[in-house]
Amino acid sequence: MCRKRIYFIGDVHLGVRDAPRSEAEQEGALTAFLRAIRDDAETLYIVGDLFEFWFEYRTVVPTLGARVLFELYALVQAGVRVVCLPGNHDIWLGPYLAEQVGLKLPGGPITVTHQGLTLHIAHGDEFRTDWKFRISRAVLKNKICIALFRLLHPDVGACLARLVSRISASFILSRSVSSPDICLSAAKAKIAEGVDIVLCGHYHRPLLKTLDGGTLVVLGDWVSADVYAVLENGKIELKKWEWKDAL
Numbered sequence: 130m131c132r133k134r135i136y137f138i139g140d141v142h143l144g145v146r147d148a149p150r151s152e153a154e155q156e157g158a159l160t161a162f163l164r165a166i167r168d169d170a171e172t173l174y175i176v177g178d179l180f181e182f183w184f185e186y187r188t189v190v191p192t193l194g195a196r197v198l199f200e201l202y203a204l205v206q207a208g209v210r211v212v213c214l215p216g217n218h219d220i221w222l223g224p225y226l227a228e229q230v231g232l233k234l235p236g237g238p239i240t241v242t243h244q245g246l247t248l249h250i251a252h253g254d255e256f257r258t259d260w261k262f263r264i265s266r267a268v269l270k271n272k273i274c275i276a277l278f279r280l281l282h283p284d285v286g287a288c289l290a291r292l293v294s295r296i297s298a299s300f301i302l303s304r305s306v307s308s309p310d311i312c313l314s315a316a317k318a319k320i321a322e323g324v325d326i327v328l329c330g331h332y333h334r335p336l337l338k339t340l341d342g343g344t345l346v347v348l349g350d351w352v353s354a355d356v357y358a359v360l361e362n363g364k365i366e367l368k369k370w371e372w373k374d375a376l
Contacts, residue, residue, distance in 0.1 A: 132171040132208070135243050135360040138162075139176035139252070139330025140350035142218065143194035146181075149353045156196050158355050162370045163200040170209045172243070175232075176330040176348055177216025177252030185223035198230050205231035214239070216252045216331065244363045246325040253331030253347070256315040309336070316345040326365055328358065337367045 141159060142148075148155065166173065180194060204211055212233040215222050226232045238251035316327035320343035328346040335349035335356045346365060349356025355370040 132169060133361060134166070134169050135172050135174070136166055136170050137174045137176055137250075137328060137346075137348060137358040137360075138351060139348040140178045140216070140333055140352065141175075141197075142178055142181045142350070142352050143197060144181040145352060155351065156194070158370060159351055160196055160200045162355070162357070163197070163204055167204055167207050167209065170204070172210040172212065173204060174250055174328075175211070175213040176250060176328065177214045177254075178218045178330065179213060179216070180219040183219040183223075184221045185225050190223075190225045198226075201232065202230050212239075214250065214252055217254045240324065243360055246360070246363060247323060248326045248328060248360075249319045249324045251327075251329050253312065253329030256311045256329070312336070312345060312347055313338070313340070316340060316343065319343075326360075328365075335367050337365070 138159075141155075143156070144152075163173075179197075201211055210233065211231065212235065213222060213226065214235060215237065222232075222234050222236075227234050238249065238255055240247065240249045242248070312327075312329065312332065315329075317340060319327045320340060324343060326344045326346060328348070330348040330350075332347055333350045333352075333354075334347065335354070336345065336347035337358075338345045344365065346358055346367065348358060349367070349369075356367060357370060358365055358367050
């Protein structure tokens, strides 16, 4: 069995409400994709926001996306390395996903080497440098805030998270790459440091742009678009998953 492809997906937002298609359709497309790559994938990177919200209590975990987690577990058992970065909606990925599903959880942006290329992989919200982002991230990662949230009943916590996130399909589909300048500036800085490919999600609009000395890849989402990236033989491409690909 030849495992030579590196796959990237992001912004699945399992559990999102008011999506343009049903939860069954979204999960069906993703699970079919995960089964299809099982035999040729070396590594799968999930570049943030796999879940619309995820928080693990000591004895309780969310029930959403179970079919997808089963398929990810099957990938790991088949010998595929699955790396899941946190996004701004699932910043609290926890030990259940690592210990029971087998995901690698680096906890933030990573720089890795594949096929002779250096890749910097980040969800993409980290490219922001404004004070609002810095404050919100500091609050969400604060141990006291996490401990206080854990005191809430899981149903209450999930409801509160939905109120805070207020994400909807119409928002996702209408949101532009707010700013390509943010991505481009971050990519140029990383490329200047010696990175060959900068890859991120977060902005929900796919983009592959050749820059001086490197490449910027912005993943699309799996809320409706089903876009993924694949690195093979030193070349990276953006593709759209079609149901017919699974036949």
